[in-house]
């Protein structure tokens with residue numbers, strides 16, 4: 001899959017702070033720039049703790065997670081969830097509607113969201129929620145809220161080298177690696193105040209694709225990758241997943257028909 | 271010692287209580303949360319997922335945290351800056367308290383005086399005198415009271431405790447526990463250091479680092495793990511010697527950035543002869559290699575425990591329990607091995623050959639923070655004061671961690687305080 005490289009030009013008077021942690025089955029990095037290193041460290045740890053908290057709540061593999069609690073009741077009862085999770089599921093539902101079903105965390109299985117009861121009911125026992133196509137981006141967006149609350153003016157957050165969020169007006173150059181030739185940089189993207197997500201059909205080590213076309217239920221085939229820039233990292237991730245599932249030509253029609261989405265989309269074909 | 275089916279059933283029963291609550295359709299329990307910082311937010315989110323809970327109010331005297339708590343709590347929850355006003359105006363049935371340690375006693379005592387059931391975050395109190403007073407007040411009030419030591423609600427720990435009690439690791443010979451991580455343990459402050467409000471906000475948000483509000487690593491981390499030692503050994507330590515200091519994070523903090531403790535527990539064997547079990551406890555802020563875990567070492571086996579993982583290593587060449595024995599579900603055989611609630615014990619990968627292959631306690635289905643609250647609410651509803659972590663457990667835990675801090679300060683052995 002395409003990889004993202006990040007580096008930015010040094011600015012005088014600013015210190016940089018970097019921290020990494022493992023979450024959501026991959027690695028997250030937090031790069032911060034500011035005047036006070038002790039402050040940056042504390043903020044970076046707070047962002048990381050938020051990412052780890054969300055990993056624990058959203059992982060479908062961890063039986064202690066909130067998502068696992070919902071998935072266990074699939075086809076049985078409506079499960080009361082907390083307001084944060086409900087809002088995220090609502091965002092996913094809006095994403096599903098906006099992409100004509102091409103983004104669907106239930107893989108076409110269906111659910112009922114009850115806003116008054118703050119509950120979710122999975123339609124049948126076979127349906128499971130998989131937030132793999134939005135969780136990293138959502139975690140980065142929550143990280144941005146922390147950065148803003150604690151006045152960090154410039155930062156780059158990334159998860160799994162596929163989701164990136166640039167915070168602040170500073171431009172961060174992002175190099176996109178070729179999906180199958182790791183030494184080859186296909187494009188450089190300048191990212192400021194925006195989220196970026198790169199979805200690829202095939203992971204280098206992994207076959208078949210872990211992205212499923214929710215309308216047909218089959219894993220994607222081919223070698224394409226789709227890079228989306230959007231206002232938030234969650235949006236970027238939702239659309240990179242959906243557009244890739246649509247395929248380049250259908251996606252281009254879709255984007256022409258929906259010019260208000262305010263997305264920048266790049267396609268990489270091996 | 272033999273392992274009885276009752277041991278297993280008792281363990282499993284606690285887990286079943288979780289499910290029974292969902293069916294209760296009685297009037298909801300009206301709950302208020304005081305302190306909506308980091309932990310308070312966790313508790314609020316968990317409370318909002320529990321059937322039969324009506325979260326009527328949240329309270330915090332720091333507006334950004336109150337706003338965050340209100341967001342998690344939902345629009346039905348009223349917001350308060352002053353908890354006394356909340357108690358007067360709304361008369362909740364139960365109060366969940368997650369304020370800094372130095373306020374635990376005052377706020378919990380006020381809530382009990384006002385006649386409410388109380389869930390109080392660990393560590394129970396800042397001082398032993400306060401903890402004793404509070405425990406006495408709880409007993410006199412006959413209120414439901416629970417301290418937030420959530421390992422008491424964790425399926426892995428409950429199972430492990432039953433295994434130790436059943437003799438599955440033989441005689442416990444030693445306990446090693448640690449909470450090691452690598453960060454400054456600082457919370458960020460929302461204004462620059464040059465701002466006139468910085469010192470005030472620093473103490474407010476980083477209360478953990480200052481002795482007037484905090485008992486440091488032992489209260490914030492050690493209390494969870496020394497409670498596991500007390501629980502599994504069935505008693506409190508007899509004495510402790512500890513050493514700690516500020517060796518790395520010389521940033522104005524007053525509490526140690528590392529501590530090492532040696533506790534002695536006095537137990538009696540089957541013949542009534544006493545023996546000593548030593549428990550080593552350490553906490554570090556600048557190396558995360560060992561993470562957070564407890565090791566319970568016995569003559570026949572060892573238990574490695576974290577909130578997410580429980581592993582049993584059997585000692586080689588000892589008379590081990592037969593896991594394969596007695597597969598008949600209906601046999602009332604006292605020699606039946608302890609089995610887990612409907613799950614199999616999986617053989618896991620093992621990087622350390624001499625330890626042998628571990629058995630995994632594979633029953634973690636549910637989050638212990640949510641489960642401890644489910645249990646608390648259940649006790650409130652049934653007016654049952656025998657909570658999973660009552661005031662006496664809290665008091666013992668509090669005394670256990672405070673004696674280590676006292677030892678660091680005096681430089682010698684400290685005996686467990688007399689009641």
Ligand SMILES: NC(=O)c1ccc[n+]([C@@H]2O[C@H](COP(=O)([O-])OP(=O)(O)OC[C@H]3O[C@@H](n4cnc5c(N)ncnc54)[C@H](O)[C@@H]3O)[C@@H](O)[C@H]2O)c1
Nearest residue numbers: 305306307308309310330331332335368369370371391392
């Ligand atoms: N069980 C656990 O795993 C666990 C984890 C973390 C913290 N804790 C415990 O929870 C408690 C709170 O810790 P935290 O990490 O949430 O700290 P925190 O600083 O994030 O939150 C404490 C909150 O209490 C508020 N507060 C202070 N005085 C108040 C008052 N008079 N009235 C109302 N609100 C007031 C503060 O403004 C703050 O928002 C501590 O006792 C801590 O040991 C337990």
